[in-house]
Amino acid sequence: MEHLKIASDNYVAFTFFIGTMAMMAASVFFFFELNNTSPKWRTSVLVSGLITFIAAVHYYYMRGYNLETGDSPTFFRYVDWILTVPLMCVEFYLITKKAGAKIGLLWKLIAASLVMLVTGYFGETIDRGNSVLWGVVSGGAYFYIAYLVWFGEVAKLAQTAGAQVAKATRILGWFVLVGWAIYPLGYILGTPGGLFGIQLVSDPAAASHAMDIVYNIADAINKIGFGLVIYALSRTSED
Numbered sequence: 001m002e003h004l005k006i007a008s009d010n011y012v013a014f015t016f017f018i019g020t021m022a023m024m025a026a027s028v029f030f031f032f033e034l035n036n037t038s039p040k041w042r043t044s045v046l047v048s049g050l051i052t053f054i055a056a057v058h059y060y061y062m063r064g065y066n067l068e069t070g071d072s073p074t075f076f077r078y079v080d081w082i083l084t085v086p087l088m089c090v091e092f093y094l095i096t097k098k099a100g101a102k103i104g105l106l107w108k109l110i111a112a113s114l115v116m117l118v119t120g121y122f123g124e125t126i127d128r129g130n131s132v133l134w135g136v137v138s139g140g141a142y143f144y145i146a147y148l149v150w151f152g153e154v155a156k157l158a159q160t161a162g163a164q165v166a167k168a169t170r171i172l173g174w175f176v177l178v179g180w181a182i183y184p185l186g187y188i189l190g191t192p193g194g195l196f197g198i199q200l201v202s203d204p205a206a207a208s209h210a211m212d213i214v215y216n217i218a219d220a221i222n223k224i225g226f227g228l229v230i231y232a233l234s235r236t237s238e239d
C-alpha cells in the first residue's frame with residue numbers, strides 16, 4: 001500500500017483539504033445554531049447548513065480523488081454545484097417569500113443556474129473544442145441570475161420585504177456579482193483557449209491546477225459567506 005501524503009508545495013491538495021475542513025466546520029455551526037434561531041428563519045439557516053454540508057461531503061471525496069490521481073475532480077465538482085447552486089436560489093426565494101415571491105421565480109432562478117452549469121460542464125469536458133461558445137452561453141445565464149437579483153423580481157420584492165431583507169439581498173447580490181465571477185476566471189485558466197483563443201496557462205497540468213485552486217477559493221467564499229449573510233439576517237431582523 002502506498003501512503004499518500006500532501007507534499008508541502010502541493011497547493012491544490014492543500015486547498016481541497018482546507019476546503020473540506022471549512023465546509024465541515026460551517027455545517028456544524030449552522031446546524032447547531034438552528035436551536036436558537038427564530039422559527040421564521042429556521043428553514044433559511046437550515047438551507048445554509050445543507051449547502052455547506054453537501055459541499056463538505058463532495059470536498060472530502062474530491063480531496064481523496066485529487067490526492068490519489070493528481071487529476072481534477074471535474075465530474076464531482078459539477079455534481080456539487082448542481083446541488084448547491086439551486087439551493088442558493090432557494091435562499092433568495094425564502095427570504096423574499098413573505099414579500100410575495102411566487103414559486104415561478106424560484107423555477108426561473110433554478111432553470112438559469114442549471115443552464116449555467118450544464119453548459120459550463122460541456123465546455124470543460126465533452127466539447128472542449130468549443131469551450132468559448134459554451135462559456136459564453138453559461139455567462140449569459142449567469143448574467144440573467146445577477147440581473148434578477150440586482151434589478152429584477154428578487155430586487156423588487158426585497159425592497160418591500162423590510163430594511164433587513166433589502167440589505168441582506170444587496171450583500172448576497174455582491175456575492176453573485178463578484179464572488180461568482182471568480183468561477184469563469186477558473187474556467188478560463190483551466191480550459192484550452194478558454195479566453196477567446198488566448199491561452200493564459202500553457203502547460204495543461206499547471207492550467208488544471210490553477211483552475212482547481214481558483215474554484216476551491218471561490219467555493220469557500222461563496223458557500224460559507226452566503227450562509228453567514230443569511231445567518232446574520234436571522235439574528236438582526238426586527239419583524
Ligand SMILES: *C/C=C(C)/C=C/C=C(C)/C=C/C1=C(C)CCCC1(C)C
Nearest residue numbers: 120135138139142180183184187222
Ligand atoms: C457553490 C458553488 C457555486 C456558487 C458555483 C457557481 C458557479 C458559477 C457561477 C459558474 C459559472 C461559469 C460561468 C459563468 C462561465 C464558465 C463556466 C462556469 C460554469 C464556470
